[in-house]
Amino acid sequence: QSVWGYDSDNGPERWHENYPMAKGDKQSPIEINSKDVRHDSSLAPWHASYDPGAAKTILNNGRTCRVVFDDSFDRSVLRGGPLTGAYRLRQLHLHWGSSDDHGSEHVIDGVKYAAELHMVHWNPKHGNFAGALKQPDGVAVVGIFLKVGKTPKPEMKRILEEIDNIKTKGKEAPFQHFDPSILFPKSRDYWTYHGSFTTPPCEECITWILLREPIEVSPDQMAKLRSLSKNGENEAMNPLVDNWRPPQPVKGRVVRASFK
Ligand SMILES: NS(=O)(=O)c1ccc(C(=O)NCc2c(F)c(F)c(F)c(F)c2F)cc1
Numbered sequence: 001q002s003v004w005g006y007d008s009d010n011g012p013e014r015w016h017e018n019y020p021m022a023k024g025d026k027q028s029p030i031e032i033n034s035k036d037v038r039h040d041s042s043l044a045p046w047h048a049s050y051d052p053g054a055a056k057t058i059l060n061n062g063r064t065c066r067v068v069f070d071d072s073f074d075r076s077v078l079r080g081g082p083l084t085g086a087y088r089l090r091q092l093h094l095h096w097g098s099s100d101d102h103g104s105e106h107v108i109d110g111v112k113y114a115a116e117l118h119m120v121h122w123n124p125k126h127g128n129f130a131g132a133l134k135q136p137d138g139v140a141v142v143g144i145f146l147k148v149g150k151t152p153k154p155e156m157k158r159i160l161e162e163i164d165n166i167k168t169k170g171k172e173a174p175f176q177h178f179d180p181s182i183l184f185p186k187s188r189d190y191w192t193y194h195g196s197f198t199t200p201p202c203e204e205c206i207t208w209i210l211l212r213e214p215i216e217v218s219p220d221q222m223a224k225l226r227s228l229s230k231n232g233e234n235e236a237m238n239p240l241v242d243n244w245r246p247p248q249p250v251k252g253r254v255v256r257a258s259f260k
C-alpha cells in the first residue's frame with residue numbers, strides 16, 4: 001500500500017484509511033478566528049531553555065526538512081504557558097507551500113502564511129516519545145508562522161544554508177551548535193488548544209502553542225526550501241512543496257489566547 005503523503009493518491013483526504021485517528025474529534029491543524037478565541041489571564045508565559053549542544057543532525061525525509069536534537073535527558077526544555085512540567089525538545093520541522101500565499105497548516109483569521117515551523121517537545125513523565133504519543137498531555141508543539149518579507153531573520157539562514165546538503169530524500173547532515181530559540185519572534189503572545197499530530201498517525205496528544213507574531217524569511221530563502229526533493233538522489237527531482245494538512249473540524253474546542 002502507498003505510504004502516506006500529500007499527493008492525490010496518498011494525501012490528507014485518504015489518511016484515515018490507514019490511520020483512523022485522522023477522523024478524530026481533536027484533529028490539527030485548525031482555523032483560528034479571533035472572534036471565537038477566549039483570552040485567559042491565568043495562562044502563564046512560556047519559557048524555553050535550550051542547549052545549543054543538543055542539536056545533532058538535519059535531514060530530508062521526503063516529507064519535510066527536520067532538525068533532530070538529543071532528548072535523552074532534560075537538556076533542551078520548554079516550560080510554562082499551558083504546560084505542567086518540563087517538556088523535552090526532540091525535533092523541529094517545517095510545512096510550506098508552492099507559492100508565498102499559502103503553506104502554513106494553521107490558518108489565522110483566514111490568513112495562510114508561507115510556512116509554519118514546528119518545535120516538537122514531549123513529556124518525559126511518559127518514559128519515551130512513543131509512549132508520550134498515547135497521552136493527552138504527552139506532546140507540546142510550538143508553532144511559528146513564516147511570512148515572506150524584506151528583513152529576513154538571519155537565524156533562519158543557518159537552517160536554509162544546510163538545505164544544499166540534504167537536497168534529496170534520505171539525505172542527512174550534521175547540524176550542531178544551534179539554539180532554536182533564536183527563531184522566536186519578539187512577542188511571546190500565543191494561542192493554545194488541544195489537538196493532534198498534523199501527520200499520520202494523527203494521535204491527539206498535542207498541546208499546541210501557536211505564536212501570534214510571525215517571523216520573516218526572504219523570497220530566496222523560501223525558494224531554497226522549495227528546492228528540496230521528495231525523491232531520492234537517483235530518482236527524478238520532485239519538488240517537496242505543499243506538505244501541509246488543511247484545517248480540520250474544531251468540534252467545539254476552545255482556543256485560548258495569552259493576550260487581549
Ligand atoms: N506536524 S506535527 O504535528 O508537529 C508532528 C510532530 C511530530 C511528528 C513525529 O514525530 N512523527 C514521527 C513519529 C511518529 F509518527 C510515531 F507514530 C512515532 F511513534 C514516533 F516515535 C515518531 F517519531 C509528526 C508530526
Ligand SMILES: [Zn+2]
Pocket residue numbers: 093094095118198
Ligand atoms: Zn509539523
